[in-house]
Amino acid sequence: MRGFATVLLFFLYSSSVLGAADPKECEVCVKVMDDVRATLSKEDSRKKPKIEAAIGDYCAKENLGSREKKICYYIDPIKRDVAHPYSLGMKSLKVCQRINKDNAEICTVKFPLKTEKLEKKDLTKLRVKQLKKILADRGVECKGCIEKDEFIKRVQDTEHLASDEF
Structure with missing residues (x-):
């Protein structure tokens, strides 16, 4: 019985630790995906060609920050792979996590720390x-x-x- 309790505690602990997602996980990718989603109508957000075009238009903008440009560098060649889960209504974080499996650098792009207010x-x-x-x-x-x-x-x-x- 003691062994069962230990195993149960282990699973409860691991599920709580693993289930808690880092709020800054894939933060730049999520921002890019959310920005692309904001340019699409609800109807167009279900059409893969429209999503691919929206990604291309977003990445062609002149006023993108360096981090957004880096994400575009990674996702522009795989627009079709990004558009499929996106068209199914998958949340931006999940899309980023999915494409991060193929290119582990996507979620390593982070925004700089704001150090002025750090205690x-x-x-x-x-x-x-x-x-x-x-x-x-x-x-x-x-x-x-x-x-x-x-x-x-x-x-x-x-x-x-x-x-x-x-």
Whole structure:
């Protein structure tokens, strides 16, 4: 009986951990898919050729950000594969997850962190690599920094250098 309870707890734990999706998962891809969906009428969102054309029109825009252009670079050649689940009414996140199986780089494209408003508790959640990137974006080095707390302190000390490009 004890073994059964252990197995049951394991499945409950794993389903709660695996079931909780990261809100930033495939965030740029989802934005692109939502933007494409917004250009289509309800009737056209069921027609594959119209969806393919909408993806092409979206990706041809001049005012796209670099991250959106990168997603377009990945999805433009596979418009037909994207249009099928899209035409069935699949949510944008699911479409992105599906095409991510064939090209694992699609969901790695992320929007930059907005660092101006991050508190210490938020900074502790970041990896050292991310903290180093923030410092590099600010043009600051952290010589002699070894511990994560040292990087966090340096990020906080240089907060006034944060760019307003976000």
